[in-house]
Amino acid sequence: MATSVFRTKAAQRQIFQRYRAGVSWRVIVWWGFWLALFAIGLLLSQWQWQRAQExxxxxxxxxxxxxxxxxxxxxxxxxxxxxxxxxxxxxSLWLDNRILAGQVGVALLTPLIDVNGRWWLVDRGFVATAGSRKNPPFPAPGDIDLQVVTAVWQPLENEDVAFVLDDALHNQRIQTLDLKFWPRASEGFAGVLHLQVDSQGLGARQVWWQPMQISVERHLGYSLQWMLLAFLALGFAVAGRKAMTTAARE
Incomplete structure (x- = not known):
């Protein structure tokens, strides 16, 4: 009889230990998942805050x-x-895959030689293509009279050259702003002039480039949104764990 009782207690201890081990792993997985979401939310919130400051x-x-x-x-x-x-x-070349007011199109890039003999790359505006791979017509070659253009200067750094799978020239189109496509680019500064006004006007082309695609307010809103979602995940983790513990006791 005593041996039987001892075996029964030993079996109960084994079952209890297995139960505790199972509970421990469930707790680790539970908190690991929700704390990871909480950390990701805080990181995204901080990133959006930094973007707002930029x-x-x-x-x-x-x-x-x-x-x-x-x-x-x-x-x-x-x-x-x-x-x-x-x-x-x-x-002239076309900068591919530009978007303006929900329309897909290309931007016209043309080198300009100034009165000092210096080379400049000029963004002459956006043309909607509705996704067609057929290029709009290039402007007709002008005469040798001087053109006067007013533009906003954007310096190009290494990080401004976006990563693309294929950065080769295809059908007079390039995928990213990169001066390597113009052999005389070394005779100018590393950057592009985004046209605002010229002697003939933009015509069928539109100004598309903006130094800020997303406003400061929107970045701050996104930052707050991610922070709230992070704390919501944390709150759900605490409440859900309490509910699970209460159910297990009952």
């Missing part, structure tokens, strides 16, 4: 932007630059 810096740079006429040194970012020169229409 956009504030851009706004301040726009307010301090200078106006330059035929500069001989590299303009500061977002400077309004007026250049007089001649377009090299024969070296």
């Amino acid at each position: 956009k504030k810096a851009i706004q301040q740079a726009e307010q301090r932007a200078v106006s330059l006429f035929n500069p001989v040194t590299q303009p500061p970012a977002l400077a309004q630059v007026t250049i007089s020169g001649v377009f090299e229409e024969q070296h």
